[in-house]
Amino acid sequence: MSRKRIPLNQNGCTANFRIGVPFEQNLQYENGELLTIKTDKHFHGIGMKSVKKIVEKYEGQLEYDNKQNIFEVSITLF
8 A cells, every 4th residue: 555645835824735646537515515526436436525524623624626637635734
């Protein structure tokens, strides 16, 4: 198993990190929530919801987008 590092940028009391993975499909939403595209929806789709709850708990910002076939998540914590 290989380990991956996520670069963390810190400026004073603000921390920001960005993660991008290859993704060649369109993002799908329902009621403003990002949906999983995996077929077994019962066991998938909770990751981004969990991240969103944590970011909201610490009054941060969460952004995600699909640009040039890269799904990118950006998180800022204050």
